[in-house]
Amino acid sequence: MRRAALAFTFLLLAATARAQETTPANPPAPAAVPIIRTTLDPKEGAVVGQHIALYVDVMFPGDMPRPPRVAIPDMPGAQVMRFETQATTMRETIDGADYVGQRFEFAVFPRRSGPLAIPPAAVTLLDRDGDVTGTQTGQSVQETIVAPEGIDAKDVVVATDTLTLEQSWKPEPGTALHVGDALVRTITRTATDVPALAMRDLAFPAPDGVRVYVDAPASQDQSNRGTITGKRIDRVTYVFEKAGTFDLPAVDQPWWNLADKQAETATGKGATATVKAGPAPTTMPGTPAASTPVRPLIWATIAALAILVVLALATVWKWRAQAPHRRAEQALSEPAAFHALTHAGDSGDAAAIYKALATWRARLPACWPAPPDASALEMALFAGGPAWTKAMAKTYLMSLRQYRAAALARPRDSAPAPLPPLNPLGKPSNEFAPS
Incomplete structure (x- = not known):
């Protein structure tokens, strides 16, 4: 009996020692609940x-x-x-x-x-x-x-203490213009405590005979001690397709003045452009008279060669002079905008896709039908709809490719269809990452 008691005591002490070896001396404290x-x-x-x-x-x-x-x-x-x-x-x-x-x-x-x-x-x-x-x-x-009085709350509302709108033209509208020339209009909006992404898109209507190319807006926000100053730069190019006098409408930015509690409007004044027909072809000098009656054919040949040389030089000069304009038109073309849209679609980012989509829509030919509906993208960005995914971007991009292929195959004299209105830009990620 005594031996059994001693054996039990020995086993108990060994088990206690093993438990002490496997149990850490300072177990980690549970994480504090914030x-x-x-x-x-x-x-x-x-x-x-x-x-x-x-x-x-x-x-x-x-x-x-x-x-x-x-x-x-x-x-x-x-x-x-x-x-x-x-x-x-x-x-x-x-x-x-x-x-x-x-x-x-x-x-x-x-x-x-x-x-x-x-x-x-x-x-x-x-x-x-x-x-x-x-x-x-x-x-x-x-x-x-609360909806501010005097401002249509169905559109994007800008509410701030200070908002300015500045405008510039290049060249000035009073400059002598000819068919094929272009005017570049730049509008810069600056607002306190409102980022550029929260500002509304501007509409740039134009009369018949003027083609409008709208660039993607540029954002230049600045932060100073937690206060944001939003700056959005919109640039539009008017290309004149025929001679005449054209009134380019003013651009308005309604906003709610938080300091004065009243509705105000910042305006970029319109302009009138007078466009003349292209310059008359240069009159080439006539064939010089032969100095001697025995060599009229030689002088005629020399004169013809001189005319050909002058024409060749004029053609080369005109081609080189128009090179910047051709590059600008190519950059502002519908194919370039669609290429940027497909690149944004591959990323799946809803805000980037919406920006590129707005630019591409603005450059569609007037004879094309209305493009596919973007309501799912707009709901995801602005109305709390289902989250936008890469699969949704891939499906929508495929529908745009099919639409574009069908539009390119249509006859050139097809009846034009109006484009749908554009909405504001998307929103960025809302998550903070630790430093």
């Missing part, structure tokens, strides 16, 4: 198109292993953008305990009036090595959006 706060500025009274600052604070008790990743899910009726790539580090005392964390800022631009529900922020927690340790969600917030 406090997530979501706030809006302004909290109420925002109008359609106004920049609403959405702040997401992620606070860790004691220590923050690594800045988390924060994303705002898509929401119907609004665009969500990110201005800063770096978040702001914060330190606070909450209920007597020290907390450290970061504030992430998003920009929300409501596109319709009524209640706007902003979904909870999705927070991905990381350890010191950058590996995912868990996920948390913030709180949903809501604000009521």
Whole structure:
């Protein structure tokens, strides 16, 4: 009996020693659960198109292993953008305990009036090595959006404290123009607290006899201490196909003045261009008279050769002089725009596809029928529809290729079909990556 007790005691001590060997002396502490706060500025009274600052604070008790990743899910009726790539580090005392964390800022631009529900922020927690340790969600917030008086809220509304519109022409419209010449019109819009992607597309109608080529808009946004100054540059080329006097319409940018609480309009004045027929062909010198009656055939041959040389030189000079114009027309042609559209379609990026699609639509010949509907793309970008995927981009691009092949095969005298209106640009990714 005594031997059995000793054997049992020995086995118990051996098991305890093995357990101590396999159990770490300092087991890792569970990851701290952060406090997530979501706030809006302004909290109420925002109008359609106004920049609403959405702040997401992620606070860790004691220590923050690594800045988390924060994303705002898509929401119907609004665009969500990110201005800063770096978040702001914060330190606070909450209920007597020290907390450290970061504030992430998003920009929300409501596109319709009524209640706007902003979904909870999705927070991905990381350890010191950058590996995912868990996920948390913030709180949903809501604000009521008001339609500004005097502005059509069905279009893209720009609401800001300051907006300017500057315009330039090259050459000036009063310059002597001939058939085949072109005018380049550049419009630059600058707005405070509104990025270029949130500005509306401009319409450039033109009278019969004027071909319009619209470039893809250029964005030159600048950030200064968290304040965005959006700058969008639109460039359009008018090519005159016949002689006459042409009135090029003004361009208007309606906007809501947040400071004065009233609707205003920034205008780029129209212009009148007078186009003359092409210059008359150069009159070549006549055949010189023979100096002696015995050699008329020789002098006639010399004169003919001189005329041929002059004509050849004039042709070469004209071809070289028109080379920049030919290159410009090629760059502004429908095939070049469609090539850019196919390149954007291969990437699958909805915003890039929409930009390229708008440019290509503007360059379609008037005799072509209306292109395939882009409602799925527009819903994905601006109305909270299903997310745009590469498969959807591939399918839509295939339909555009089929449409273009059929349009190219149509007779040239087919009846023209109006193009559908263009909508604003898409939106970028809404996720912060840690530094």
